[in-house]
Amino acid sequence: MSTDVNVKLDALPGxxxxxxxxxxxxxxxxxxxxxxxxxxxxxxxxxxxAGETRAILGESGCGKSVTAQAIMGILDSxxxxxxxxxxxxxxxxxxxxxxxxxxxxxxNRIAMIFQDALxxxxxxxxxxxxxxxxxxxxxxxxxxxxxxxxVELLDLVKIPxxxxxxxxxPHQFSGGMRQRVMIAMxxxxxxxxxxxxxxxxxxxxxxxxxxxxxxxxxxxxxNMALVLITHDMGVVADVADRISVMYAGRVIEEAGVNDIxxxxxxxxxxxxxxxxxxxxxxxxxxxxxxGLPPALTNIPPGCAFNPRCRYAQxxxxxxxxxxxxxxxxxxxxxxxxxxxxKGDE
Amino acid sequence: xxxxxxxxxxxxxxxxxxxxxxxxxxxxxxxxxxSASLWAxxxxxxxxxxxxxxxxxxxxxxxxxxxxxxxxxxxxxRACSTDRSRIGPSWEHPFGxxxxxxxxxxxxxxxxxxxxxxxxxxxxxxxxxGGLLGLLAGYYGGWVDTIISRxxxxxxxLPFLLGAIVFLTVIKRQNIWTITMVLFLLAWPTxxxxxRGSVISSKDLDYVHAAKAVGARNSRLMFRHVLPNAIAPMxxxxxxxxxxxxxxxxxxxxxxxxxxxxxxSWGIMISAHQVYFLEDPWLLLFPCGLLIGTVLSxxxxxxxxxxxxxxxxx
Amino acid sequence: xxxxxxxxxxxxxxxPLTQGIVFKKQIGAVRAVDGVNLQLRRGETLGVVGESGCGKSTLARMLVGLETPTSGDLFVQGRNMAKVGxxxxxxxxRNIQLVMQDPYTxxxxxxxVGDIIGEPFEVHPDVVPKxxxxxxxxxxxxxxxxxxxxxxxxPHQFSGGQRQRIGIARALALNPEIILCDEPVSALDVSIxxxxxxxxxxxxxxxxxxxxFIAHDLSVVRHIADRVAVMYLxxxxxxxxxxxxxxxxxxxxxxxxxxxxxxxxxxxxGQRDQIVLTGDVPSPANPPSGCRFRTRCWKAQDICAExxxxxxxxxxxxxxxxxxxxxxxxxxxxxx
Numbered sequence: 001m002s003t004d005v006n007v008k009l010d011a012l013p014g015x016x017x018x019x020x021x022x023x024x025x026x027x028x029x030x031x032x033x034x035x036x037x038x039x040x041x042x043x044x045x046x047x048x049x050a051g052e053t054r055a056i057l058g059e060s061g062c063g064k065s066v067t068a069q070a071i072m073g074i075l076d077s078x079x080x081x082x083x084x085x086x087x088x089x090x091x092x093x094x095x096x097x098x099x100x101x102x103x104x105x106x107x108n109r110i111a112m113i114f115q116d117a118l119x120x121x122x123x124x125x126x127x128x129x130x131x132x133x134x135x136x137x138x139x140x141x142x143x144x145x146x147x148x149x150x151v152e153l154l155d156l157v158k159i160p161x162x163x164x165x166x167x168x169x170p171h172q173f174s175g176g177m178r179q180r181v182m183i184a185m186x187x188x189x190x191x192x193x194x195x196x197x198x199x200x201x202x203x204x205x206x207x208x209x210x211x212x213x214x215x216x217x218x219x220x221x222x223n224m225a226l227v228l229i230t231h232d233m234g235v236v237a238d239v240a241d242r243i244s245v246m247y248a249g250r251v252i253e254e255a256g257v258n259d260i261x262x263x264x265x266x267x268x269x270x271x272x273x274x275x276x277x278x279x280x281x282x283x284x285x286x287x288x289x290x291g292l293p294p295a296l297t298n299i300p301p302g303c304a305f306n307p308r309c310r311y312a313q314x315x316x317x318x319x320x321x322x323x324x325x326x327x328x329x330x331x332x333x334x335x336x337x338x339x340x341x342k343g344d345e
Numbered sequence: 346x347x348x349x350x351x352x353x354x355x356x357x358x359x360x361x362x363x364x365x366x367x368x369x370x371x372x373x374x375x376x377x378x379x380s381a382s383l384w385a386x387x388x389x390x391x392x393x394x395x396x397x398x399x400x401x402x403x404x405x406x407x408x409x410x411x412x413x414x415x416x417x418x419x420x421x422x423r424a425c426s427t428d429r430s431r432i433g434p435s436w437e438h439p440f441g442x443x444x445x446x447x448x449x450x451x452x453x454x455x456x457x458x459x460x461x462x463x464x465x466x467x468x469x470x471x472x473x474x475g476g477l478l479g480l481l482a483g484y485y486g487g488w489v490d491t492i493i494s495r496x497x498x499x500x501x502x503l504p505f506l507l508g509a510i511v512f513l514t515v516i517k518r519q520n521i522w523t524i525t526m527v528l529f530l531l532a533w534p535t536x537x538x539x540x541r542g543s544v545i546s547s548k549d550l551d552y553v554h555a556a557k558a559v560g561a562r563n564s565r566l567m568f569r570h571v572l573p574n575a576i577a578p579m580x581x582x583x584x585x586x587x588x589x590x591x592x593x594x595x596x597x598x599x600x601x602x603x604x605x606x607x608x609x610s611w612g613i614m615i616s617a618h619q620v621y622f623l624e625d626p627w628l629l630l631f632p633c634g635l636l637i638g639t640v641l642s643x644x645x646x647x648x649x650x651x652x653x654x655x656x657x658x659x
Numbered sequence: 660x661x662x663x664x665x666x667x668x669x670x671x672x673x674x675p676l677t678q679g680i681v682f683k684k685q686i687g688a689v690r691a692v693d694g695v696n697l698q699l700r701r702g703e704t705l706g707v708v709g710e711s712g713c714g715k716s717t718l719a720r721m722l723v724g725l726e727t728p729t730s731g732d733l734f735v736q737g738r739n740m741a742k743v744g745x746x747x748x749x750x751x752x753r754n755i756q757l758v759m760q761d762p763y764t765x766x767x768x769x770x771x772v773g774d775i776i777g778e779p780f781e782v783h784p785d786v787v788p789k790x791x792x793x794x795x796x797x798x799x800x801x802x803x804x805x806x807x808x809x810x811x812x813x814p815h816q817f818s819g820g821q822r823q824r825i826g827i828a829r830a831l832a833l834n835p836e837i838i839l840c841d842e843p844v845s846a847l848d849v850s851i852x853x854x855x856x857x858x859x860x861x862x863x864x865x866x867x868x869x870x871x872f873i874a875h876d877l878s879v880v881r882h883i884a885d886r887v888a889v890m891y892l893x894x895x896x897x898x899x900x901x902x903x904x905x906x907x908x909x910x911x912x913x914x915x916x917x918x919x920x921x922x923x924x925x926x927x928x929g930q931r932d933q934i935v936l937t938g939d940v941p942s943p944a945n946p947p948s949g950c951r952f953r954t955r956c957w958k959a960q961d962i963c964a965e966x967x968x969x970x971x972x973x974x975x976x977x978x979x980x981x982x983x984x985x986x987x988x989x990x991x992x993x994x995x
Contacts, residue, residue, distance in 0.1 A: 234921030
């Protein structure tokens with residue numbers, strides 16, 4: 001689908017077709033609230049290759065969703081502000097582009113799906129109209145062509161009887177079907193990068209399995225880069241290629257999926273793995289991570305995890321916090337004692 | 346090490362509660378003891394709101410006029426002499442004299458009482474009766490709700506002013522009690538409807554179910570868990586209603602179906618002197634000013650309360 | 660009467676569907692729970708799993724008395740709660756207490772922690788004499804791992820995990836025999852979940868409690884439950900010990916459910932038996948004839964539409980399963 005929009009995007013200054021579809025460097029986001037400045041994202045870096053799935057794993061409040069919102073330009077501002085870093089699409093820093101161009105890149109090349117499909121879809125228009133609107137607005141299609149494309153898309157995401165259902169309103173779909181509609185909308189303009197923010201958290205397991213299978217299939221078909229934001233270690237193990245684990249607004253560990261699960265190199269990752277029950281294990285001991293994640297307005301000095309960490313020493317409480325140590329050429333950990341953590345597995 | 350993880354091992358001999366205060370316990374409050382409740386927060390915001398403070402002071406003044414008129418004037422409003430008719434304001438008689446040559450300032454002071462008494466009584470009545478009926482209708486639903494709601498609809502359909510005029514003309518006895526009655530009858534459905542809505546939205550809250558699961562009776566559920574959610578909107582509405590009842594009393598009196606002379610009220614002052622506005626405007630301006638000030642103060646207080654009690658405006 | 664602390668027989672809850680405002684006319688019923696038989700033994704944990712709309716929440720609400728059964732019996736310690744009067748039912752609730760899902764909505768924000776945990780004592784004044792209630796509340800706070808000095812704080816001053824502990828303390832106040840946990844950890848963060856699960860296990864060991872643990876997370880249920888019941892569209896389709904359900908499931912729905920749960924181990928990727936179900940759960944207002952799962956089942960035959968399969972032992976796996984074609988299939992482990 002090489003339309004004039006793509007031609008225009010090719011004209012972006014510094015666009016390098018061989019560069020990665022998405023690269024985030026040292027991103028910083030803060031929320032200026034009445035209770036002080038909440039440091040939601042403190043220097044997050046990650047990238048994702050075409051056809052690859054990058055998982056961003058973390059608990060609520062770790063900054064994973066804010067990172068996604070910053071990339072998509074849907075950060076609530078104020079109170080949220082991007083205070084530093086770069087968001088690169090094929091080598092072009094989106095944050096430095098003029099607003100109009102930036103919007104064009106985001107609309108056409110990077111798409112996002114959300115946890116709550118019902119609130120992400122407009123309740124007063126049929127899904128067919130909402131899909132067709134995308135084609136008419138961004139591709140300049142006629143009403144009829146756009147409608148036909150909308151049906152094709154619903155077919156693509158395996159909604160039964162797409163031809164009839166295209167005239168239904170969002171509330172007439174079940175939770176799983178609604179998620180499919182949202183995926184269809186996200187894929188409408190053939191994005192190169194899809195960001196999925198907790199796409200299956202609100203769904204039942206059997207439906208989750210359907211949606212994850214659909215996403216994997218579509219990703220493979222289109223060689224799309226997928227950024228999967230989630231707290232679910234099971235889903236990550238099933239689909240991710242590389243993982244960034246976030247805690248208190250930082251990436252504290254980054255590695256390939258097998259490395260992380262086999263030998264975590266950060267005490268937080270390790271604690272998470274030890275604290276989740278597994279379906280296939282009987283009589284498993286759960287060891288909880290003590291304490292709570294810090295308030296983002298009041299992140300402890302040094303390593304943010306140190307008050308909950310069983311490896312913590314004096315050095316962990318001192319600023320600056322631990323740098324990202326290179327554990328192997330392909331993985332990093334932000335822990336002074338990554339050797340001990342990894343070794344005593 | 347989490348003491349919760351070790352709890353498993355400690356089970357054998359540990360007495361109940363033996364594993365001590367723990368893990369998260371220290372972090373929750375975060376040291377900063379934040380505001381205790383909605384009401385404490387609201388109070389703090391209200392005393393810092395100049396509009397609210399001024400309005401409240403004004404109401405305090407009018408209230409004390411109504412309660413202790415002797416505090417404000419030593420004159421007898423009934424000591425009249427026609428040779429002083431319509432003499433303008435002077436130092437000793439700041440509001441001058443009215444048509445019958447009575448001290449107008451004393452009349453204004455003593456005139457606060459009926460307005461305030463009617464407003465307070467009628468408002469209390471609608472809060473109690475309307476509140477209770479709204480609570481019952483919302484909490485029990487079903488046929489209780491159907492009956493109460495239909496009765497409410499009937500009263501709603503009566504136009505306020507016309508209804509009041511008709512009622513008062515028909516009963517032919519126009520005093521503080523009958524006016525209070527009429528205002529109450531025509532206004533209770535609004536507050537009942539407010540309470541009913543708030544009760545319906547809060548009776549299915551998780552914590553109400555939790556109390557029910559413990560075995561709490563309906564009375565406890567209603568008054569402890571459900572009604573407190575309705576207090577804030579009820580208070581706001583009641584404050585504004587106080588103002589509109591003061592105005593309503595004056596309106597009915599002005600139209601001749603409210604209080605009758607020799608009773609004293611702001612409404613009577615206005616109606617008695619309406620024809621002299623062009624010659625002696627102060628005869629109208631003083632009672633009108635007091636009246637508007639009172640009504641406005643109540644409404645501003647209601648607005649400030651609404652903002653203070655609504656967390657979304659913080 | 661029996662060694663069961665709780666037992667249900669053919670428990671049914673239908674919600675009537677009505678039409679019209681003034682003259683209501685029943686046009687059907689949502690069969691939320693449609694004949695459930697459960698037994699809970701002293702000191703055991705019975706897990707109830709199923710997807711949204713399977714009726715597990717309605718079942719929970721009936722067990723704790725928030726909903727009156729349409730028909731059937733509910734025995735709590737031998738007393739049939741479905742048949743006794745309102746006052747006795749109210750008092751009987753003392754023996755079965757509830758821990759709710761959402762720690763943010765289940766505590767009254769206008770009450771202090773002390774008032775919340777102490778409320779059961781006011782409702783049942785004979786449990787603890789008035790003068791000792793405050794001390795008892797502090798003991799409960801300590802029991803669930805909270806600082807007893809925080810008795811005068813309000814719920815919003817606590818984190819989600821701490822609030823869930825407050826909810827647990829409230830449930831323990833009346834020394835109940837049975838605690839019904841309705842998705843007690845699903846609203847919590849992963850690292851906090853384990854703290855609460857460990858607390859529940861600790862309390863069970865110390866106080867000899869019996870749990871009914873309702874959840875959609877099959878991994879959590881496996882961890883905590885001794886026996887597990889799987890629900891689908893208002894009925895139990897399979898019930899057995901934790902081992903029987905997870906190692907030798909025989910009902911196709913159980914198998915599909917288990918196979919859909921991702922396991923946090925990337926080396927198992929693609930190694931497990933994956934059953935991806937098609938379609939959605941049918942409406943409980945109009946369930947399919949015969950076996951309710953047949954519309955999504957890959958084994959369905961004519962008999963499934965004609966004859967409802969009973970929940971009974973059919974094969975050598977030794978536990979009841981409501982499928983005409985029950986047969987063991989391991990979907991949890993790698994199959995190589």
